[in-house]
Amino acid sequence: MADFDAIVIGSGMSGGWVAKELCERGLKVLVLERGREIDPAVDYTDHLAPWQRPNLDRIPEDEVAQHYYVQKTGVSYAVQETTKQYWVKDDEHPYETAEGKPFDWLRGYHTAGKSIMWSRQTYRLGPQDFESNKQDGHGIDWPIRYNDLRPWYEHVERFAGISGSRENLPQLPDSIFQPAFELTAGEQVLKRGVESAFPTRKVISARIAHLTAPTEEQTALGRGACQSRNYCHRGCSFGAYFSSMSATLPAARRTGNLTMVHNAIVQKLDYDPATQRISGVRVIDAQTKEERVYTSNVVFLNASTVATTVLMLNSTSETFPNGLANRSGQLGRNLVDHVGQAVAAGMVPGLDDRYHAGRAPGGIYIPRYANITEHDTDFVRGFGFQGGVKRQGWNGDRAGIGADFKTANRTPGPWFAYISAFGEMLPNPDNRITLHPTRRDEWGMPVPVIDCAFGENERKMMQRASRDAKAMLEAAGIYVVMSSESMPIEMVMSKPGNKIHEAGTARMGADPMQSVLNGWNQAHDVPNLFVTDGASLPSNGCQNPSLTYMAISARAANHAADLMRDGAL
Amino acid sequence: MTDRRQVLLGLALALGGPAALASCDQAATNDELLRSLRPDGRLAFYNTREYQFIGVLADAIIPTTDTPGAVDAGVPAYLDGMMAAWASRETQRQHKTSVRDVRARLTELGGRDFFQLSDEERRAAVAALDTAAYETQGPPTAASFFGAAAGSSPAPETPEQSYRALKGLIAQIYYASEPGATVELQYELVPGRWLADAPLSEIGRTWAE
Known part of the structure; x- marks a missing residue:
């Protein structure tokens, strides 16, 4: 008799959803979280006013050099003195990269994982994103299409709460929306300018997972409407943005079916060749180093793309000498992120008499048009832009002193506009994660070696995005300063991993010899193993991926529950 | 540009020279500020003279007017604590060098030690340095937009650059302070609404964040 019906490894964006769906289906679920337990009352710092944040919210420089040299450099906007508790200490959680190929592995180990620190941008993939691999031959065909996932997008959107505007764009299907955050005067200027100069492009309000008109279901979970503080990276005491902490874990817990264990680092999944199933989940306690084994009928891997891959690669057996469920040899390959940093920024003239109040947690989004409505490209696939136009505040580096300086800063600064590209990265089997042959971390886990680089398609894409970004601001009459x-293009390219949208290393597909998972996120060769984090995606679109992780997790969890109900698992 | 700066500095020196002689016994106004800059407890980073210099400089840049100034807002003590707790040894060393260089340049501009100057002379010296520091400023650049996010900027090389960096820090601490954020500017911990587009006249002052 197994300890649990299901074990979910990881409590973040995707694991929270699996836990909720399985618990609500009446199954006894154990969630294993490798990190510590977060207590919002203690850990959230969103109630601190500027004067209550130590040292201008800067982490001491020596501490950055010792503990946060990757995290701080990679996510400088979100890794601060009042948020450092959400980010791993790099020296304690090492990884290696291939020579000359840097990779940012940005993460946090605690309840709810990155769903605490995410930037909450929420977009569906479009029909084209499920077909692009097949059409241009990069990667393998998705085993599912947009319409397979569409009802699950709706399912998770209703529960999570997404603010946005209906646009009827085929390539960026509308979600079930709560009211959008309205555009500033400057954003309206950008919208008018871009849409009149480029009729097939749109400037829309960013779609973000913030409650603007909470439903009864949401308030019943203790969630409230967004207060426009924009202190989201500190955690939200109002539960106004979606996270596992605010939404899915409480929903799972109220069923009475959830058991959650923290500081539980999964080292290995035991495979039983007689039953061809996972027979146990081997765990080491992060603090005591005590080892134990949990058992369940089904196991969901939601540890995040890299960690899920490491765990599977480490779970070798006679049947699977190269990693669990890795008959195809594809486990660890086809690592993708998004490519970024094509950017333009400038000042909007005029509008001196307009301003805004409150701090909107999002800005604008420019959906993909390249190879959708505009085909004059020298690359495949495309990119979208995130950005915003808001008025600068005070400026400490302006000429003048005394009363004049103070008076000048009482008037807000110029309207500052920026847009920054997020482009799709082609799946490539050479971009891969392997395990270091000898080096292990403090808990005995092999250290991952990440060998990943962008290719020519991503470079061409960012060249085009750079030109387009500038041209769009100029079309809106914005004075471009950056x-x-x-x-040089190499200076434009983000580091792989830096967009924190890593995916692809245990891809789903129709052919067991070319893929790790089937179209239900179920391992081809291990029927009671499901992987529903980013690792499962055959490609990544150019949209921020969290919503897709949510939808695909809910879909797979309900499929697994159906199988269990029917006695097929 | 260099010529203009030299003329300007010369002018300040010329004005400061005679004034210096005339104001030997006029240090009473300074004393009041300096007395207020006696650190309560032990300083964490500066020596007393450096601490007082930061205070005098901060007071010249952001004085008490109809609203509290930088000294009222506790900027010197905050900076003292921050340099001790946040800065690496290298940053601490650079910062002390910056403070020394700026003080030396203000002494040059004032015609004698900065502390010996009257309030008015002090303001004139800081004003002259401020003018010199910004006169080469071209049109706005990306750096001037992102400059407030200090910590990543290269070490200052001239007294003018050091001055701008110090000024930026003083301003950052002042506008993050409770008086700076809530009395001088306006601040909402929990805005509770997003007003995307409204007349500035209805909103009033710059928001502190």
Whole structure:
């Protein structure tokens, strides 16, 4: 008799959803979280006013050098003195990269994982994103299409709460929306300018997982409407943005079916060749180093793309000498992120008499048009832009002193506009994660070695995005002060991993010899193993991926529950 | 540009020279500020003279007017604590060098030690340095937009650059302070609404964040 009906490894964006769905189906679920337990009352710092944040919210420089040299450099906007508790200490959680190929592995180990620190941008993939691999031959065909996932997008959107505007764009299908955050005067200028100069492009309000008109279901979970503080990276005491902490874990817990264990680092999944199933989940306690084994009928892997891959690669057996469920040899391959940093920024003239109040947690989004409505490209696939236009505040680096300086800063600064590209990265089997042959971390886990680089398609894409970004701001009459257009392309490219949208290393597909999972996120060769984090995606679109992780997790969890109900698992 | 700066500095020196002689016994106004800059307890980073210099400089840049100034807002003590707790040894060393260089340049501009100057002379010296520090400023650049996010900027090389960096820090601490954020500017911990587009006249002052 197994300890649990299901074990979910990881409590973040995707694991929270699996836990909720399985618990609500009446199954006894154990969630294993490798990190510590977060207590919002203690850990959230969103109630601190500027004068209550130590040292201008800067982490001491020596501490950054010792503990946060990757995290701080990679996510400088979100890794601060009042948020450092959400980010791993790099020296305690090492990884290696291939020579000359840097990779940012940005993460946090605690309840709810990155769903605490995410930037909450929420977009569906479009029909084209499920077909692009097949059409241009990069990667393998998705085993599912947009319409397979559409009802699950709706399912998770209703529960999570997404603010946005209906646009009827085929390539970026509308979600079930709560009211959008309205555009500033400057954003309206950008919208008018871009849409009149480029009729097939749109500037829309960013779609973000913030409650603006909470439903009864949401308030019943203790969640409230967004207060426009924009202190989201500190955690939200109002539960106004979606996280496992605010939404899915409480929903799972109220069923009475959830058991959650923290500091539980999964080292290995035991495979029983007689039953061809996972027979146990081997765990080491992060603090005591005590080892134990949990058992369940089904196991869901939601540890995040890299960690899920490491765990599977480490789970070798006679049947699977190269990693669990890795008959195809594809486990660890096809690592993708998004490519970024094509950017333009500038000042909007006029509008001196307009301003805004409150701090909107999002800005604008420019959906993909390249190879959708505009085909004059020298690359495949495409990119979208995130950005915003808001008025600058005070400026400490302006000429003048005394009363004049103070008076000048009482009037807000110029309208500052920026847009920054997120492009799709092609799946490539050479971009891969392997295990270091000898080096292990403090808990005995092999250290991952990440060998990943962008290719020519991503470079061409960012060249085009740089030109387009500048041209769009100029079309809106914005005075461009910074543009990546004139920069050498290698300086424009983000580091792989930096967009924190890593995916692809245990891909789903129809052919067991070319893929790890089937179209239900179920391992081809291990029927009671499901992987529903980013690792499962055959490609990543150019949209921020969290919503897709949510939808695909809910879909797979309900499929697994159906199988269990029917006695097929 | 260099010529203009030299003329300007010369002018300040010329004005400061005679004034210096005339104001030997006029240090009473300074004393009041300096007395207020006696650190309560032990300083964490500065020596007393450096601490007082930061205070005098901060007071010249952001004085008490109809609203509290930088000294009222506790900027010197905050900076003292921050440099001790946040800065690496290298940053601490650079910062002390910056403070020394700026003080030396203000002494040059004032015609004698900065502390010996009257309030008015002090303001004139800081004003002259401020003018010199910004006169080469071209049109707005990306750096001037992102400059507030200090910590990543290269070490200052001239007294003018050091001055701008110090000024930026003083301003950052002042506008993050409770008086700076809530009395000088306006601040809402929990806005509770997003007003995307409204007349500035209805909103009033710059928001502190």
